[in-house]
Amino acid sequence: MFVHAHPDDETIGTGATMAHYAAAGAHVTLVTCTLGEEGEIHVPALSGLAADQADQLGGYRIAELDAACRALGVTDHRFLGGAGRFRDSGMMGLPTNDHPRAFWGADLDEAAGLLLEIIREVRPQVLVTYDPNGFYGHPDHIQAHRVAMRAVEMAGDLAPRKVYWTAVPRSVLAAGMAQFAESSDNPFGGVSNADDLPFGSPESEIAACVDGQKHADAKLAAIEAHATQIPPTSWLFAIAGNFGSGALGVEHYRLAVGEKGSGSGEYGWEDDLFAGLDTASAGATPAAAASA
Numbered sequence: 409m410f411v412h413a414h415p416d417d418e419t420i421g422t423g424a425t426m427a428h429y430a431a432a433g434a435h436v437t438l439v440t441c442t443l444g445e446e447g448e449i450h451v452p453a454l455s456g457l458a459a460d461q462a463d464q465l466g467g468y469r470i471a472e473l474d475a476a477c478r479a480l481g482v483t484d485h486r487f488l489g490g491a492g493r494f495r496d497s498g499m500m501g502l503p504t505n506d507h508p509r510a511f512w513g514a515d516l517d518e519a520a521g522l523l524l525e526i527i528r529e530v531r532p533q534v535l536v537t538y539d540p541n542g543f544y545g546h547p548d549h550i551q552a553h554r555v556a557m558r559a560v561e562m563a564g565d566l567a568p569r570k571v572y573w574t575a576v577p578r579s580v581l582a583a584g585m586a587q588f589a590e591s592s593d594n595p596f597g598g599v600s601n602a603d604d605l606p607f608g609s610p611e612s613e614i615a616a617c618v619d620g621q622k623h624a625d626a627k628l629a630a631i632e633a634h635a636t637q638i639p640p641t642s643w644l645f646a647i648a649g650n651f652g653s654g655a656l657g658v659e660h661y662r663l664a665v666g667e668k669g670s671g672s673g674e675y676g677w678e679d680d681l682f683a684g685l686d687t688a689s690a691g692a693t694p695a696a697a698a699s700a
């Protein structure tokens with residue numbers, strides 16, 4: 409089970425992982441907490457959908473998300489509390505944070521209770537969400553972390569056996585910076601030291617590295633599906649262009665709950681989020697022995 413804040417996060421942060429496990433026959437459930445109503449619009453013809461105009465971007469991003477899930481092979485997708493229950497809060501500190509339906513202002517136990525209903529139905533063995541900072545500090549990402557961790561706490565014996573947080577190793581960021589230093593598509597802007605970025609983890613804090621390079625093209629198709637959010641000039645396309653689409657297919661995770669399974673390589677990272685779990689005796693998921 410993947411708990412994400414907006415349509416597009418599932419693809420950007422965990423798209424290759426989701427495609428990898430969907431292709432392997434695991435039951436993959438995506439829970440998206442908002443419709444992304446406050447997002448930018450990088451498709452000029454759709455600019456009228458903006459929140460301060462027709463305010464229809466949220467509905468449009470449902471369709472983008474459907475297309476992205478199809479590209480990734482993910483068939484079980486839910487909006488937390490149903491489509492439109494919680495609204496995109498906008499970036500930290502904006503007046504949109506105070507919208508009556510803003511996810512940032514949601515009652516924690518109420519929102520976690522809604523996620524608990526899905527956990528009780530799907531019985532995921534593994535849950536993936538963000539770290540306490542929401543990976544980069546967006547209020548909806550921070551709230552998604554809080555709601556997911558509270559739901560895991562409330563789930564008791566039905567809680568997933570392992571909970572991971574999305575992460576990027578500092579070494580990967582540093583390598584990217586070096587490559588982009590002279591590029592006009594430099595996604596790191598003026599930042600020259602990976603330690604100065606609002607995200608990035610020491611290799612010692614990373615527990616798993618999922619190699620989903622076989623699904624990099626699916627992730628690229630899913631990125632393209634989120635056209636209102638991810639323009640052709642995006643750093644994501646720059647990475648695919650500079651390092652090959654395969655670079656998009658490797659995704660890293662920190663382990664927040666559960667026992668780390670066996671790993672390998674320089675840092676002993678797991679290559680499978682189900683490492684150490686008995687997936688043959690999975691819970692109630694009808695679709696496959698394993699569920700994420």
Ligand SMILES: CC(=O)N[C@H]1[C@@H](O[C@@H]2[C@H](O)[C@H](O)[C@@H](O)[C@H](O)[C@H]2O)O[C@H](CO)[C@@H](O)[C@@H]1O
Nearest residue numbers: 414416444445446447448496497498499546
């Ligand atoms: C990846 C992600 O979480 N995207 C969010 C984010 O989008 C940012 C926002 O539009 C900001 O104004 C831009 O400068 C930045 O480049 C975007 O990544 O926040 C949006 C509003 O809450 C949200 O809809 C979008 O999904």
Ligand SMILES: [Zn+2]
Nearest residue numbers: 413414417546
């Ligand atoms: Zn987001």
